Amino acid sequence: MKIPNNLLEMDVYFDKVIKLLEEWQWIYEDRATDILLSDTLNSHFLDFLERLDYNELNQLPNGFIKEEWPEKLKNFIKDCNELSLIYETYPYDETSQIKIPTKVKSKKYLSAKKEHEIYRLADYVVKYCNDNNITRVYDIGSGLGYIDRLLISCSDLSIVGIESDKSKIETAIKLDNSLLEKDKLGNITYLGVRLETFTIEKVFRHIKQYEDNGCIIGLHACADLTVDTLKLFLLLEKVKSLVLMPCCYHKVQDNESAIISSLLISKLYPNKMKLINSTFLRLACESTKERWLTQTEHAHNYHGFSVLARAVVQSYMNYKNYKAKRSKNNCITAQHNMQWPQYIKIWLKRNDILNELNEVVNSDTLETELLEYWPKYKHLIKRIECFTSLQVCLQSLAESLLMADKLCYLLQYALKNVNAIRITDPAISPRSLAIVASK
Numbered sequence: 423m424k425i426p427n428n429l430l431e432m433d434v435y436f437d438k439v440i441k442l443l444e445e446w447q448w449i450y451e452d453r454a455t456d457i458l459l460s461d462t463l464n465s466h467f468l469d470f471l472e473r474l475d476y477n478e479l480n481q482l483p484n485g486f487i488k489e490e491w492p493e494k495l496k497n498f499i500k501d502c503n504e505l506s507l508i509y510e511t512y513p514y515d516e517t518s519q520i521k522i523p524t525k526v527k528s529k530k531y532l533s534a535k536k537e538h539e540i541y542r543l544a545d546y547v548v549k550y551c552n553d554n555n556i557t558r559v560y561d562i563g564s565g566l567g568y569i570d571r572l573l574i575s576c577s578d579l580s581i582v583g584i585e586s587d588k589s590k591i592e593t594a595i596k597l598d599n600s601l602l603e604k605d606k607l608g609n610i611t612y613l614g615v616r617l618e619t620f621t622i623e624k625v626f627r628h629i630k631q632y633e634d635n636g637c638i639i640g641l642h643a644c645a646d647l648t649v650d651t652l653k654l655f656l657l658l659e660k661v662k663s664l665v666l667m668p669c670c671y672h673k674v675q676d677n678e679s680a681i682i683s684s685l686l687i688s689k690l691y692p693n694k695m696k697l698i699n700s701t702f703l704r705l706a707c708e709s710t711k712e713r714w715l716t717q718t719e720h721a722h723n724y725h726g727f728s729v730l731a732r733a734v735v736q737s738y739m740n741y742k743n744y745k746a747k748r749s750k751n752n753c754i755t756a757q758h759n760m761q762w763p764q765y766i767k768i769w770l771k772r773n774d775i776l777n778e779l780n781e782v783v784n785s786d787t788l789e790t791e792l793l794e795y796w797p798k799y800k801h802l803i804k805r806i807e808c809f810t811s812l813q814v815c816l817q818s819l820a821e822s823l824l825m826a827d828k829l830c831y832l833l834q835y836a837l838k839n840v841n842a843i844r845i846t847d848p849a850i851s852p853r854s855l856a857i858v859a860s861k
């Protein structure tokens with residue numbers, strides 16, 4: 423559906439989404455590792471999905487249904503699609519892209535995904551600033567300054583990078599010195615500060631000194647940073663525009679008050695931990711249905727195995743009342759075609775397992791027991807992929823709700839032109855939306 427453009431429509435939208443989430447919260451209630459500790463995988467809806475081949479399963483989030491399925495399942499898929507917001511897509515023209523000096527383009531410093539993101543956003547920002555006579559850009563969470571060097575190289579914009587990590591600013595300055603033309607170096611300055619409730623005043627005072635027409639931008643501003651940036655924007659009279667791409671909605675602390683403060687519209691608060699928990703925030707920034715559409719059978723087996731392996735380990739640990747103490751990096755990147763025996767060998771190498779008396783359990787015993795534990799669950803790989811496909815159905819809706827929360831917040835302050843625009847290709851860069859607003 424189109425983005426609601428007034429508070430009344432927003433209210434109706436929130437009501438509809440909340441109703442759907444109340445019925446389907448079991449889909450995102452548990453963390454992936456806890457999936458075997460609840461009844462989640464026993465849902466009879468998964469029986470219908472298990473009869474699909476992977477090609478059909480890939481199309482589920484795009485509205486694929488079978489007439490003989492239960493009404494509730496069919497309505498879920500339809501409602502997820504209908505309630506997912508449809509965004510205007512920025513018509514990036516490959517042939518008329520902003521001209522970037524080869525030096526700044528240097529692939530040495532950029533992944534293909536990052537390059538895609540900065541080209542698209544820089545192109546949008548330059549045109550937006552030209553159209554609105556903006557001469558200064560405040561880049562919040564500027565990181566290593568990738569987009570800033572691009573903006574400087576292809577426009578006369580002045581940039582202020584605001585970044586909490588001082589070592590990133592140091593690296594950004596080194597890269598500026600080696601990649602930018604000397605006469606452009608004066609066009610960028612940095613403010614090393616962490617933007618948060620307590621420092622908004624400080625950043626506000628710093629930005630206030632500039633007289634020129636300004637625009638706040640941000641590429642992949644993690645959860646809190648997006649919220650604090652919106653608050654800062656509302657404070658700054660002279661900064662008339664905002665182009666902000668949020669990401670990592672779940673990177674708030676996993677507690678009720680942190681989750682509440684990452685939400686801006688009070689309507690969503692009463693439902694907080696029940697409907698909007700950390701797994702929901704994580705789901706909102708998972709892979710998109712555009713990416714799911716191209717999953718091969720091999721990729722499904724690999725994904726299903728990775729999820730199942732972690733869940734089986736968790737189930738075993740719960741059953742035995744053991745605790746894992748991480749001895750090395752805990753995260754196992756399951757290689758393709760990895761089998762269970764290999765997985766548990768790596769896992770046991772990375773963790774010390776303690777029993778109820780806090781004694782280390784012999785790893786040979788653990789290995790034997792875990793080998794015996796697997797056969798009970800190994801048939802669940804496809805079922806996990808069916809369950810994941812339901813989550814993918816909900817992904818764009820979850821992201822829509824969080825986006826609507828932010829847009830509605832700006833609408834409450836009677837800002838003009840509040841919108842969310844798709845800047846990057848979601849199949850390449852899943853967090854593809856920019857909040858755009860002007861005063």
Ligand SMILES: C[S@@+](CC[C@H](N)C(=O)[O-])C[C@H]1O[C@@H](n2cnc3c(N)ncnc32)[C@H](O)[C@@H]1O
Pocket residue numbers: 562563564565566567568569584585586587590615616617618640641642643644646647
């Ligand atoms: C995901 S990175 C994006 C970096 C850069 N915009 C880019 O796209 O390459 C987010 C950046 O924001 C910075 N950051 C996170 N929270 C911040 C805060 N509250 N205030 C200032 N910077 C912050 C991080 O240190 C990190 O460099």
